[in-house]
Every structure is written in C-alpha cells, then in structure tokens.
Amino acid sequence: MAGTHYGTKTYIAKPGEIAEKWWLVDAADKTVGRLASDIAMVLMGKHRPTYTPHVLTGDAIVVINCEKVHFSGRKWEQKTYAWFTGYTRQRTVTAAKRQAANPDRILRDAVRRMLPKNKLATKMLARLKIYSGTVHPHQAQQPEPREMGVK
Structure with missing residues (x-):
C-alpha cells in the first residue's frame, strides 16, 4: 500500500505532563549572550527529547550574581x-547605566529576545528568577546547580 506509514509515533507532550525541574545558575564572570542563549534553551524545553513547541516543557531557572555578568x-x-x-x-540608555540602575534587566532582556514571540514566551519568562548577590528565596524548590554560558 503506497503512502501509508506504519511506524513509531511522534511523542507530543500534553500540558502538565512534564515535571519541571529547578536549576541554579551562577552568572558571575559569564558573557551575557552565551549565558542568555543557554537559559533560553532550557526555558523553552529544547534540552529535552520531549520538546513540544506549543506546550510549556521547559524548566525554571534561578540566576544569582546577575550584577557580575560581562560583555x-x-x-x-x-x-x-x-x-x-x-x-x-x-529614550536611550547605555548598558553601563542600565547595569547600575537595574542589574537584572540586562540578562532578562537578552533572554526575552531569544524566546519565541508568542503568549507562551510570557509564561517561560515568568519561570526565570534573577537576583543580585547569592541570596534567593527559592530554597524550598531545591534548585540544582547547573553550569551555563561556558564556551
């Protein structure tokens, strides 16, 4: 029978089916673009074989030391x-002035612009928690350390 294909089915994740993990990323001495690229991939869920474009399959990320990133x-x-x-x-402002006023905005904007431009991106970005210093209020989620933004 020509045209019929009986084989393995493509897996499509359903909402709420994938359990999210929490990752802890130290941004000290990391380049903004490389770090943002890795963070965006994990937020979208592309680091998993079960990636589904229209379902929120990514993980949550806690970034510490955001004031120590560099360009x-x-x-x-x-x-x-x-x-x-x-x-x-x-209005325009240089990167140095934005870093002095809001250290988390440089990394958040870089990640936001790497995410898809749709309603799901807002939910992905809500899972990104960025903090100056090493203290964060997400100890209850037990985030695992993960190395990101390395060459």
Missing part, C-alpha cells in the same frame, strides 16, 4: 537600549 569588547559604553515613552522621542 565582550566595548559594549558597556557602546551598546544602547532604546524604548518609546509615549512622548515624541525615544
């Missing part, structure tokens, strides 16, 4: 973040 080159002075305020101009 390569002269990006602290040259990289700018721009946003529209509602008035007739765009």
Whole structure:
C-alpha cells in the first residue's frame, strides 16, 4: 500500500505532563549572550527529547550574581537600549547605566529576545528568577546547580 506509514509515533507532550525541574545558575564572570542563549534553551524545553513547541516543557531557572555578568569588547559604553515613552522621542540608555540602575534587566532582556514571540514566551519568562548577590528565596524548590554560558 503506497503512502501509508506504519511506524513509531511522534511523542507530543500534553500540558502538565512534564515535571519541571529547578536549576541554579551562577552568572558571575559569564558573557551575557552565551549565558542568555543557554537559559533560553532550557526555558523553552529544547534540552529535552520531549520538546513540544506549543506546550510549556521547559524548566525554571534561578540566576544569582546577575550584577557580575560581562560583555565582550566595548559594549558597556557602546551598546544602547532604546524604548518609546509615549512622548515624541525615544529614550536611550547605555548598558553601563542600565547595569547600575537595574542589574537584572540586562540578562532578562537578552533572554526575552531569544524566546519565541508568542503568549507562551510570557509564561517561560515568568519561570526565570534573577537576583543580585547569592541570596534567593527559592530554597524550598531545591534548585540544582547547573553550569551555563561556558564556551
């Protein structure tokens, strides 16, 4: 019979079927882009063989020491973040000023822009917890240490 295929079925995860794990990532002395790329992959669930694009199959990540990330080159002075305020101009700020004011925003924005642009990305980003320093309130979830953002 031509055209029929009897073989193994493709596994499709259903919502709530995959148990989430909690990971603890130390961002000290890590490059922002490399770290954000690894974090985005785990939030999406692409590190698992059971990855399903339309289901939340990723894990939760707790990032500590976010104020100690670094950029390569002269990006602290040259990289700018721009946003529209509602008035007739765009506001811009350099990466160094944003780091001084909100150290978690640099990594959160980098990860957010690497996630898919849909409603599921909001739920993925909600599973990312970023903290300055080494103290975090997620001890009850028992996050396991995981190395990310290495070459």
